[in-house]
Amino acid sequence: xxxxxxxxxxxxxxxxxxxxxxxxxxxxxxxxxxxxxxxxxxxxxxxxxxxxxxxxxxxxxxxxxxxxxxxxxxxxxxxxxxxxxxxxxxxxxxxxxxxxxxxxxxxxxxxxxxxxxxxxxxxxxxxxxxxxxxxxxxxxxxxxxxxxxxxxxxxxxxxxxxxxxxxxxxxxxxxxxxxxxxxxxxxxxxxxxxxxxxxxxxxxxxxxxxxxxxxxxxxxxxxxxxxxxxxxxxxxxxxxxxxxxxxxxxxxxxxxxxxxxxxxxxxxxxxxxxxxxxxxxxxxxxxxxxxxxxxxxxxxxxxxxxxx
Numbered sequence: 223x224x225x226x227x228x229x230x231x232x233x234x235x236x237x238x239x240x241x242x243x244x245x246x247x248x249x250x251x252x253x254x255x256x257x258x259x260x261x262x263x264x265x266x267x268x269x270x271x272x273x274x275x276x277x278x279x280x281x282x283x284x285x286x287x288x289x290x291x292x293x294x295x296x297x298x299x300x301x302x303x304x305x306x307x308x309x310x311x312x313x314x315x316x317x318x319x320x321x322x323x324x325x326x327x328x329x330x331x332x333x334x335x336x337x338x339x340x341x342x343x344x345x346x347x348x349x350x351x352x353x354x355x356x357x358x359x360x361x362x363x364x365x366x367x368x369x370x371x372x373x374x375x376x377x378x379x380x381x382x383x384x385x386x387x388x389x390x391x392x393x394x395x396x397x398x399x400x401x402x403x404x405x406x407x408x409x410x411x412x413x414x415x416x417x418x419x420x421x422x423x424x425x426x427x428x429x430x431x432x433x434x435x436x437x438x439x440x441x442x443x444x445x446x447x448x449x450x451x452x453x454x455x456x457x458x459x460x461x462x463x464x465x466x467x468x469x470x471x472x473x474x475x476x477x478x479x480x481x482x483x484x485x486x487x488x489x490x491x492x493x494x495x496x497x498x499x500x501x502x503x504x505x506x507x508x509x510x511x512x513x514x515x516x517x518x519x520x521x522x523x524x525x526x527x528x529x530x
Contacts, residue, residue, distance in 0.1 A: 231457045231460060232457060233453075233456075233457055233460070234453060235452070235453055235456050235457075235504060235505070235508070236449045236452060236453050236508075236509070236512070238505065239505065239508075239509040239512075242505035242506070242509070243505075243509060246394055246502075246505070246506055249398055249401070250393075250394055250397045250398060250401075252401060253397045253398045253400060253401020253402070253404070254397055254401070255401075256400075256401045256404030256405045257397070257400045257401060257404050259404075260404040260405060260407075261400070261403065261404040261410055262403075262404070262407055262408070262409050262410065263354075263358065263409065263410050263411075264299070264314065264409040264410060264411035264412075265299070265314040265315070265316055265349060265354070265411075266349065266354060266357055266358075266411050266412045267354045267355070267357055267358035267361070267410060267411070268316060268351060268354045268355075268358075269316065269317060269349050269350050269351035269352075269353070269354040270314060270315050270316035270317045270325070270348075270349060270354075271313075271314075271315045271317060271325050271326050271329070271346060271347070271348050271349075272312060272313070272314050272315075272345075272346070272347040272348075272349070273312070273313040273315070273326065273329055273343060273345070273346050273347075274303070274310070274311075274312050274313075274343070274344045274345040274346075275310065275311045275312075275313065275333065275341055275342070275343055275344065276308070276309060276310045276311075276341070276342045276344055277309040277310075277311075277337065277340055277341050277342075278309070278339070278340050278341075278342070279309065279340060280309055281309065281337070281340070283300050283302065283311060283483075286300055286311065286313075287300050289332060289336050290313070290315075290329065290332060293328065293332045294328070295315055295325075295328075295329070297315070297316050298313060298314070298315055299313070299314040299315075299409065300312070300313050300314075300483075301314075301482075301483045301484040302482055302483060302484055303484065310344075313329065315329060323348075326346050326348070330343060357412075361412070361415040364415065364419065365396065365415070365418055365419065365422065368419060368422050369389055369392055369393070369422070372388060372389070372392065372422070372426050373385045373388065373389050376388045376426075376430070376433070379430070380433050380434075380437055381437075383511060383514055383515055384433050384511055386510055386511070386514050387429070387506070387507040387508065387509075387510035387511035387514070388426060388429050388430075388433075388507055390506060390507070390510045391425065391429055391499075391502040391503065391506040391507035391510070392422055392425055392426060392502075394498070394502050394506050395421060395422075395425050395495060395498045395499050395502050396418055396421070396422065398494070398498050399418065399421065399491055399494045399495060399498065400418075402490075402494055403487075403490075403491070408487055408490065409487065411487065413485075413487055413488045414487060414488070414491055416488065417487075417488045417489075417490075417491030417492055417495070418491060418495075420492060420495070421491060421492065421494075421495030421496075421499060424470070424492075424495060424496065424499055425495065425498075425499030425502060425503065428463065428466075428467070428499055428500060428503040429502075429503045429507045431459050431462065431463070431503075432452075432455055432456060432459055432503055432504070432507070432508060433507075433511075435454075435455035435458055435459055436448075436451045436452055436455040436508075436511075438455075439451040439454055439455055448511070448512055448515045448516075449512055452508045452511070452512060456504050456508065463500060463503070463504075467496055467497075467499075467500040470496050471493060471496045471497065474489050474492040474493040474496060475489075475493050477489040477492075478490055478492075478493055
């Protein structure tokens with residue numbers, strides 16, 4: 223039978239945890255800096271107008287963007303809706319409370335002037351900056367509640383010594399994805415929140431696979447230390463990890479390159495999440511669990527010495 227990874231691999235992953243920890247700390251720190259200083263929020267989160275259009279014949283989306291930019295809208299986002307033959311688009315134009323009405327009027331005038339009866343403005347949605355800020359807060363709260371729920375699940379499913387590793391790994395994954403979005407100028411939208419929640423689910427599933435095997439080894443070989451259990455568990459699940467992550471990444475990259483602008487940002491986050499989540503299951507969640515286990519044993523030893 224064809225095997226990518228032999229079942230008896232003996233890679234010493236714990237030996238690399240120091241280098242991996244340093245690398246992760248640097249990347250996460252840079253990502254947090256980008257999140258707070260460079261993140262570009264979409265209309266959903268900072269306020270503006272969303273205008274849904276339908277043309278009676280094929281038009282170039284690039285031309286629509288160019289004409290609106292020539293009119294004075296420098297940050298217009300235009301995406302395709304439905305099938306290519308529907309000629310339906312969604313325009314997102316940022317703005318604030320003082321100019322939202324004038325923005326929609328100006329966009330209407332520009333489109334009617336350039337396309338006349340060929341364009342039908344189907345819907346206009348206006349999001350004020352205050353509502354956008356509340357929506358942004360709700361998005362981050364959704365991710366926070368997901369992390370808390372996962373921490374409780376890991377604690378009940380395995381042992382609470384495993385929970386910190388899972389949470390740190392998820393924080394690591396989400397931070398780096400947001401950092402990539404910030405430094406590449408990709409807008410943070412509701413789609414991004416949905417993608418991050420999907421990444422959280424995928425990453426914790428990968429972590430649970432490793433944790434489950436570690437627990438099996440602890441029950442089977444109670445005399446061994448946790449580092450040995452982790453090394454063996456990661457080696458035994460390595461083939462499954464490569465096959466699952468590789469297949470998922472292939473599909474997400476295909477959708478990223480072939481799916482069009484409407485879903486590109488979503489699958490950018492998913493693709494990053496698969497790569498980073500696979501890395502964090504081995505080089506973040508496991509070493510944090512090992513660190514907490516050693517800390518707890520050290521604290522227990524000090525208490526025994528003090529009582530003696």
